[in-house]
Amino acid sequence: MVTPVEKRSSNKFCDFHNVKGHSTDECMQLKKQIGELVRAGNLLHMIKEIKQGRDQMKNGKKEAPTKDKSLAIYMIQPWQRTTRQKLIQSFARVTEITFPPLANSDGTEGPLVIEAEIGGHMIHRMYIDGGSSTEVLYEHCFNQLWPEIKNQMILAMTSLIGFSGETIWPLGQLRLLVTIGDANNSTRAWMNFLIVRSISPYNGIIGRSGIREIQAVPSTAHGMLKFPADGGIVTIRTIILIPAECATVITLPKEISKEAGVRHENFKVAIHMNFTDQEVAIGGTLSLEGRMELCTLLKKNLDIFAW
Incomplete structure (x- = not known):
């Protein structure tokens, strides 16, 4: 059973921090003050840094000093x-x-x-x-x-x-x-x-x-x-630079049959290499040349899309 803080002798040093020379009461009071600061939200930045440090240790990575980072x-x-x-x-x-x-x-x-x-x-x-x-x-x-x-x-x-x-x-x-x-x-x-x-x-x-x-x-x-x-x-x-997915469409073989060139089925193509699952539908009524031009236009204006 733990003795209440107020009943402990101030002359008895903390068993863990006895080399520091402070009493058990002082150690417990410091813990109490830190707890109050945490609840008040005044130490959130320190908690975040400690958590990040633990995560880095778990991953076996150590963040390089600011000066050592790439400029x-x-x-x-x-x-x-x-x-x-x-x-x-x-x-x-x-x-x-x-x-x-x-x-x-x-x-x-x-x-x-x-x-x-x-x-x-x-x-x-x-x-x-x-x-x-x-x-x-x-x-x-x-x-x-x-x-x-x-x-x-x-x-x-x-x-x-x-x-x-x-x-x-x-x-x-x-x-x-x-x-x-x-x-x-x-x-x-x-x-x-x-x-x-x-x-x-x-x-x-x-x-x-x-x-x-x-x-x-x-x-x-x-x-x-x-x-x-x-x-x-x-x-x-x-x-x-042309993304690889769009370049694939642009460089389709010219030997494609005329039947394939006039088909009306829409087909989808990914024009952003980082978002291959987000495809853009190209109209099947367009000619092969029109499809290539449209793909090139979409590629040149990637900045206007919200990916």
């Missing part, structure tokens, strides 16, 4: 980490920025999206938007920055106007050094980012002011971003 920031949702485009950089020793003429079948239809080193982090999915009056960093990306970088955020005194006219108040603003390009040829400039809480398939936006700072010229039609560097012009080109 690359993709997206939070798994489907957003899927690479749907490839960036190609080239350098030419010329003095003027020019773009080649486009034929009817040339060019791109998707947004101009690049990657850049921002505040010491390699951040992917940065949208180059000449229609934006400011630079934006979305909250899901901001949360992955180093604490010492996040602590530099200050109060934002301006608001943003959305596409539908709604007013958005940023969480704050952050001045960061932006480097675009590779180790051989690049450009850099300081940019002021507004931290915005909003759902977006991108990590951030580089708007008109940022484009002007690096003296760049974007072309959405070409899928290119060009800017001057030492001794020439750098070109960053985006190439859309």
Whole structure:
């Protein structure tokens, strides 16, 4: 039978913590105080960390220190980490920025999206938007920055106007050094980012002011971003990658019989490699060429679907 705390001798040391030199009463009082803090919700963050530590021990994994983690920031949702485009950089020793003429079948239809080193982090999915009056960093990306970088955020005194006219108040603003390009040829400039809480398939936006700072010229039609560097012009080109499921449909054998080409039965195809169970119905009345064009169109506009 356990003796009540108030009846225990304060001179008797705790059997477990006797090396610490505190009494049994003090030990029990500390336990009581911790219990009150837990019930009040003041130690939830500590409980969460302890639970995560136990889960990691059970799985045999140990989380690496923050500084040892990869600096690359993709997206939070798994489907957003899927690479749907490839960036190609080239350098030419010329003095003027020019773009080649486009034929009817040339060019791109998707947004101009690049990657850049921002505040010491390699951040992917940065949208180059000449229609934006400011630079934006979305909250899901901001949360992955180093604490010492996040602590530099200050109060934002301006608001943003959305596409539908709604007013958005940023969480704050952050001045960061932006480097675009590779180790051989690049450009850099300081940019002021507004931290915005909003759902977006991108990590951030580089708007008109940022484009002007690096003296760049974007072309959405070409899928290119060009800017001057030492001794020439750098070109960053985006190439859309075709998901394997869609490529299977696009590369169907041309020897398919005419009967199969005019059948009216709808068929389904998965156009997103991470969601093979979510299929899109393709009309059976379409020709084989029409089906391929439709699949290509759906693939290029994956960002508008809620998977």
